Amino acid sequence: MTDVAAVHGHAKSGFWARLTAPENRGPLLVAPAIITLFVMNIFPLLWSFGLSFFNYRANRQNVPEFVGLKNFERVLTDEKIWDRFQTTAIIVGSSVTLQLIIGFSLAMLFAKHFPMRRIIMMLVLTPMMLSFVSVGVFFKLYYEPTFGLLSWVVNLFSSEPFALLSSSTGALIGIIFADAWMWSPFVMLLVLAGLVSVPKYLYEAAEIDRVSSWRRFVTITLPYIKSLLLLAILFRTIETFKIFDIIYIITEGGPGSSTESIAVNIYRMAFQNFRTSRSGALAYIILFIVIVLTNLYLYSVNRRAHEETL
Amino acid sequence: MAKQREIGKAGWGHTAVAGIVGFIYFFPVFWIILTAFKTRTDALEIPPKLFFTPTLDNFRAVFFRSSITSDETAATNFILYFFNSIFIAGTAVLLAMLIGTLAAYAFSRHPLKGNDTYLFIILTTRMMPPIVVIIPIFLMFRLTGLAGSYWGILLLYTAFNIPFSIWLVKSFFDELNPEIEDAARMDGSTDWRVFFGICLPQIYAGLAATFVFGMILTWNEFLFALLLTGVETRTVPVAMARTLGGSVGVDYGLLAAIVTLFLIPICIVTFLLQNQLLRGVTFGTVKK
Incomplete structure (x- = not known):
């Protein structure tokens, strides 16, 4: 270690030479990223982990008391929480399925070069670039019984008053529809990335052999995009699992608590009831689920990388 | 190819x-x-x-x-809010790209002990629900006086963008042929010149993808901006939400005008760099 400077040939400043020595290059280059992430992510994460063992409330002055695992116990035995998990699962399941179907169909449409492709694709990509606030507010308006665009269209066909958000099933459908609309383009991009990677000679060979288009899809296209589809499912599942803004604006979790997702629940617990510590405990349970899902995500990615090298 | x-x-x-x-x-x-x-x-x-x-x-x-x-x-202050949005998102994404590219190069060419563990933790910080850290960050910002300042929100957004910058850019570095770099080193190029003269020019597409994707995600960020920006540093999504209140109900025309104006910059960026987006969506975890 000490003769690093000597190897380099300049003995003037030992510290600087040691710092920029070849074997320290990795840590040196990584350091800014790790430091930033530690300060802004890891440290707050540890802080809130600590908080979840106390009975801290952000709106009270008194010194928080250590309560051990009580917050976790409270959260895990609360039936309401399980109900919120169920709501979240329904939203995640339906929305991700819809995103896959729509995203996949759109990808098939854009998997060719055609005139004005870039401009038309922009139309489809725009929903992803809207803010949650604007999607929330305007979809709420579209669903509105008297002034809503969608309600107007429905009323052309039926005379029954159409109030989507007033029933719990309807409100769920409204949320799922808005979320799926916003994020299907993302799935489309993923599937497109897969479709582009299919070697063209396979299709040419299939054409010579006069393989039907369905068989061509099953035997050539699907294997190439299968793992990307899996990625899309996992990635969108992780993101949708955290769904908050859209629900908060369109229904605020209602009617009743029928559309209250787990993230909305945490938000309420933390900022309306000021049960800061308990919300931290619940947030950690979510974090744990997200870590498991991230592991699955990486596993499927690695498998794909492995398949490709074969 | x-x-x-x-x-x-x-x-x-x-x-x-x-x-x-x-x-x-x-x-x-x-x-x-x-x-x-x-x-x-x-x-x-x-x-x-x-x-x-x-x-x-x-x-x-x-x-x-x-x-x-x-x-x-x-x-109204909307010119300031538009400036804030462009300035904060743009600077944070570029900063994250700078820090991320350096780290990505290290992860790719000079692996550390436990390289994969570091990468996994970095990815997890991106996947975690923001609500987990929002209270500590809020308290931290209040204690240090960062709340309401450009520095605070820039630092936060930079951290927010670093994980996928690293993952994405690393996947591009991984694909380069290291033999070219070794050959250049044999010919007496310094590491500095290898990085700037040989590696970086080959991954312009990757940098573009990182930029587009970072912009889309940062442009519309709402929750942290709501809690951590002040009157001077407010971004458009927060200002947008503030037009919703009031006794007369939502002024849809006004809100629509803000949304429309706010779409223009991000649409231009996306349109110009559209071809790179295909790489961006997978966070670089999938190679073409």
């Missing part, structure tokens, strides 16, 4: 089909843009008005507030 993996070609017939589907998909956005040009009564008219006399009043109202007592108009 990529040429043999070309996708098929289609003609104007396909353009027509895709155009119709694209327009249907775009319709909710199209309606928002139409609303931006409508008067308050036209905006909520039933049956909905497709044809109307367009007005620019909503766009004027974004920037100038008319006063009840006199004919004079006072400027």
Whole structure:
């Protein structure tokens, strides 16, 4: 270690030479990223982990008391929480399925070069670039019984008053529809990335052999995009699992608590009831689920990388 | 290299089909843009008005507030908010790219002990629900006086963008042929020149993808901006949400005008760098 400077040939400043020595290059280059992430992510994460063992409330002055695992116990035995998990699962399941179907169909449409492709694709990509606030507010308006665009269209066909958000099933459908609309383009991009990677000679060979288009899809296209589809499912599942803004604006979790997702629940617990510590405990349970899902995500990615090298 | 993996070609017939589907998909956005040009009564008219006399009043109202007592108009702060959004998102994404590219190069060329563990933890910080850290970050910002300052929100957004910058850029470095770099080193190039002269020019596409993707995600961030920006540093999504309150209900025309204006910069960026987006969506975890 000490003769690093000597190897380099300049003995003037030992510290600087040691710092920029070849074997320290990795840590040196990584350091800014790790430091930033530690300060802004890891440290707050540890802080809130600590908080979840106390009975801290952000709106009270008194010194928080250590309560051990009580917050976790409270959260895990609360039936309401399980109900919120169920709501979240329904939203995640339906929305991700819809995103896959729509995203996949759109990808098939854009998997060719055609005139004005870039401009038309922009139309489809725009929903992803809207803010949650604007999607929330305007979809709420579209669903509105008297002034809503969608309600107007429905009323052309039926005379029954159409109030989507007033029933719990309807409100769920409204949320799922808005979320799926916003994020299907993302799935489309993923599937497109897969479709582009299919070697063209396979299709040419299939054409010579006069393989039907369905068989061509099953035997050539699907294997190439299968793992990307899996990625899309996992990635969108992780993101949708955290769904908050859209629900908060369109229904605020209602009617009743029928559309209250787990993230909305945490938000309420933390900022309306000021049960800061308990919300931290619940947030950690979510974090744990997200870590498991991230592991699955990486596993499927690695498998794909492995398949490709074969 | 990529040429043999070309996708098929289609003609104007396909353009027509895709155009119709694209327009249907775009319709909710199209309606928002139409609303931006409508008067308050036209905006909520039933049956909905497709044809109307367009007005620019909503766009004027974004920037100038008319006063009840006199004919004079006072400027709103929206120019500042637009500047904030562009400045904060742009700077944070570029900063994250700088820090991320250095780290990505190290992860790719000078692996540390436990390289994969570091990468996993980095990815997890991106996947975690923001609500987990929002309270500590809020307390931290209040204690250090970062709340409401440009530095605070820039630092936070930079951290927010670093994980996928690293993952994405690393996947591009991984794909380069290290033999070229070794050859250059044999010829006496310094590591510095290898990095800037040989590696970086080969991954411009990757940097572009990182930029687009980072911009889309940062542009619309709401929760942290709501809690951590002040009057001077407020971004457009927060200002947008603040127009919702009030006793007269939502002014849809005004909101639509803000949404429309706010879409323009991000659409331009995305359109110019569209081809790189395909790489961005997978966070670089999947190689072409």
